[in-house]
Amino acid sequence: MAEVFPVQLNIGDKAPDFDLPRDGGDHVRLADFAGKPLVIYFYPKDDTTACTTESITFTALAADFAKLGVALLGVSPDSVKSHDKFIRKHALSVPLASDEEKTMAMAYGVWREKSMYGRTYMGVVRSTFLIGADGKVAGVWDKVKVAGHAEAILAAAREL
Template sequence: MTEVSTIQLNLGDKAPDFHLPRDGGGDVRLADFAGKPLVVYFYPKDDTTACTTESISFTALAPEFHKAGIAILGVSPDSVKSHDKFVRKHALSIPLASDEEKTMAIAYGVWREKSMYGRTYMGVVRSTFLIGADGLIARIWDKVKVAGHAEDVLAAAKEL
C-alpha cells in the first residue's frame, strides 16, 4: 500500500529531486532542468476529460513557454505505455513522467485522500509547481481548476 503524503511544500523550499521513466522511452530527472525554470503539473489520469484538457492547454502554450525559456513536465501515476498512447491520441508535446510508485507525488505532497460520491480513496490532487532556475519552489497551485490554468501558469512563469 502506498503511503499518504504528509509533506507540504512551501514557497522557497528546495524542489524535491526526482528520477522517473517518461513517455517515448528514457527517463527524466530534476537535474535535467538545472538553471532554467520548470513547470511541473500533476494530474490524476491519462485520457480523462479534465486531464486531457489540461495537457492539451499546456501543449498549445508550449511554444510560448519555450520562447520564455521555461520547461514543462506533466506527471501522473499512469504507466509509460499509457502515456505513450495519451501523447499519440492527443498530439501532446509535453514530456510526461510516469510515477507509478507515487514517489514523486508523495514528495511533492499531492498524493492525498480524496472523496467522490461519498467514497474516499487515495489519489493525485491536481496541482502545479513552478520551480525557479535556482531549484526553489516559486509558486504552487493546489486543487487546480483546469479552465485558464495553463495561461495563469505561463503568466506567473514569465514574471520569474
Template sequence: MSKESRKKSSNPASYGAAPGNRVAAAAKKVAKKTASQTTTKSAKKTTAKTAMAKAATTKASVAKAAKPASGGAGLAEGAKAPAFKLPRDGGATVSLADFAGRKLVLFFYPKANTPGCTKEAIDFTRLSKDFAAAGTAVLGVSADSVKAQDNFRDKHDLAVPLISDETHGMLEAYGAWGEKSLYGRKFLGIIRSTVLIGADGRVAKVWRNVKVDGHADAVLAAARGL
C-alpha cells in the first residue's frame, strides 16, 4: 500500500460522518421542523384571536350606534322631551320647538288606516277642541309616508296633524319602537304609546301598550290636570 493510500484510509472523513454525528444531525432536523410547526400554529391562533376581537369590537360599535341617543324605552317622567323635526301631512314640517311654552300630546300609532289606529285618531280628533281649551296641542306619529298620512287624514276627516317618521328616529327616542309579538312571531315595530309633554318641555306622563278604548279621554283628563 502506498503512502498516499495509507494516509487516505487513516482519515475518518474518507468514510463519511460517524454514526453518532448522523443521529445528532437527524435529531436536530426533527427539532427544527417541530419548532417551525409550533411557531406556525401559534401564529395562526394569534391571528384568529385578533380577528375575533376585531369582530366583537365591530359588533359592539354597531349595537351602540343602533341605540337612540336619548329617550328610548326608558323615557322617564320629568326628563327633557327629545327634540324632533319631521314632515307632516300636507308636506309641512313640524318640530318640538314649534310648541315651546305649550303642553303637547304625542300619540304613536302602528299604521294608518288600520282599525285600532283609525279609532284612536278619530277619538283625538273628536276631543281636539277640548285639548285646545286645555292649552294642549295634539300630534299623531307613525312610520307611514306623508302620502299615506294625507290619505288617512282625508279618508276619516282627521283634525290632528299626522307626523311621518319613516326613519324611526323619533319613534326610538320616545320609546315607541321596539320588539313586538304576534301569533308567536317576534318582530320590530311601533308600540302604541302616548307621551304628554308639559309647557316646560319635560315629559309629564307616559302611556305604553295603549288600549284604544277611552284612552283619548284619559289623556285629556291628564292634560287638564297638568
C-alpha cells in the first residue's frame, strides 16, 4: 500500500472548500454556509452501529445547534442512494454529503490508513470539524468515540 501523508488541519486554518452531492439529489458546498458556523462530522459507513448512533445523536441535538445558528453536515464515502435509505430508516434530519471519490475526506485529512484484526486498509477516520462563521477551523476532533461526542461538539459550539 502506498504511503499516504494526510493533510493536518489545525485551528485557525481556512476550511477546505467542497462541492458534493447530498441526500435528496441536491448538492452541498462550503459556500452554502458562508457567515454561519458549521459542524462537519465524517463517519465511515451508513447504517453501521457507531455511525448510526452518531447520526441519531446529532439529529436529536439538531434543534439545539439551530438555536445557536450552527449548521450540521455528515459526510461519508457512501452513495446518495445509501444516504437516502439511511435517513429514511433512522428518521435523520442532518444533511448527508456523499464523498464517493474521497476528495473531501482527503482535503480534511480523514482518509487514512486504518487497521482491524491485523489487516491494514484505507478508510475514513471518524472525525469532526467545527468551522467558524469566518470559514476557519475552530475545533478539530480526531479518532472520535461516539458516546458523548455530539454533546461535546454542542458545548464547543456554544463557546463560538
